[in-house]
């Protein structure tokens with residue numbers, strides 16, 4: 348029986364994690380749940396999964412739900428609430444599924460407390476990968492990837508020697524606008540951008556897929572998770588999202604992981620590793636899929652991907668600034684404050700004005716995050 352806490356239980360990954368938990372009641376129980384503002388769904392989850400501890404984004408929200416909580420459930424709020432759910436209680440496993448670098452301090456606190464992490468929240472590794480991976484190494488904590496591409500690579504590498512890896516390749520669907528030219532991007536709407544061809548996900552990551560920022564964040568995430576230099580990390584367009592990623596070894600063998608696009612599979616594998624359990628996902632029939640197609644990545648079509656990789660190579664706070672600027676730019680696009688193409692322009696402008704600091708500590712990371720957000724908000 349694994350005792351699990353979830354940061355972001357009301358989101359796309361959070362709810363699918365609870366689907367997995369519900370399917371295997373003899374394997375998992377819930378210790379803590381942290382939500383943002385969706386208190387109605389959180390209360391439903393409390394009734395069904397009986398956590399001992401919950402948290403919401405603010406004190407006002409906590410005051411709203413306090414009378415409706417069963418006696419004995421501990422209630423927290425704000426950033427401190429995230430830390431309490433991540434590192435308090437007696438869970439032995441944390442799923443980090445909040446959106447954005449808001450997950451950083453709580454993830455570090457959970458690692459400090461010796462908890463294994465199922466990592467969906469890629470922004471945490473992008474903003475401070477060196478701090479997270481170094482602390483996990485010192486504490487002997489496992490970082491188990493939930494992101495589909497990283498789960499795929501993790502599964503392909505099972506038992507392999509890192510020196511035998513020639514390269515890893517992350518596949519990319521191309522996002523909502525993959526068949527549009529750059530000129531055609533000018534008038535696209537929020538609704539268009541939120542229509543991902545293969546995956547049903549939260550709003551922010553769906554926009555990131557359309558700009559290809561998601562793949563940029565994933566290249567940086569892969570660098571930290573697998574300890575590989577950027578030169579050994581490739582990206583390939585694969586519109587069907589059936590091959591979730593692959594590894595090429597020095598003897599020229601390629602091992603890939605395949606399946607229908609369903610996040611419950613990588614979520615469950617991160618929870619059950621190194622074992623596997625039955626899954627609700629529909630089995631893949633290659634005969635029905637018929638044809639899998641691939642295209643070389645066009646970096647001129649997706650300049651934000653190129654910029655993300657440059658930031659990864661620059662290191663230090665460059666990726667922190669990139670991530671923070673992107674979080675703000677995407678939020679502005681979703682509020683209809685800026686057009687889609689302005690997201691890329693904001694990223695470029697923020698990075699032009701950013702002087703990276705190498706080996707930043709947590710305070711420097713947080714200061715850089717704050718400054719990049721402020722600039723991205725004013726551009």
Ligand SMILES: NC(=O)C1=CN([C@@H]2O[C@H](COP(=O)(O)OP(=O)(O)OC[C@H]3O[C@@H](n4cnc5c(N)ncnc54)[C@H](OP(=O)(O)O)[C@@H]3O)[C@@H](O)[C@H]2O)C=CC1
Nearest residue numbers: 355357358359360382383384385445446467468469548549
């Ligand atoms: N969705 C997917 O298929 C995939 C997602 N990921 C990554 O997983 C992470 C989560 O993505 P996704 O599930 O799509 O996102 P969603 O937007 O669907 O969910 C985000 C969750 O975080 C909560 N939240 C947001 N802000 C706060 C806060 N300040 N304090 C506490 N909770 C907060 C939300 O609460 P509420 O709704 O109550 O406000 C919600 O539960 C992202 O990093 C994403 O890149 C990676 C691979 C695939």
Ligand SMILES: CC(=O)[C@@H](O)[C@H](O)COP(=O)(O)O
Nearest residue numbers: 494495519520521522556561
């Ligand atoms: C499901 C998942 O892992 C997402 O990160 C997915 O990869 C998004 O798809 P693209 O970024 O390839 O469009």
Ligand SMILES: [Mn+2]
Nearest residue numbers: 494495496565
């Ligand atoms: Mn992914």
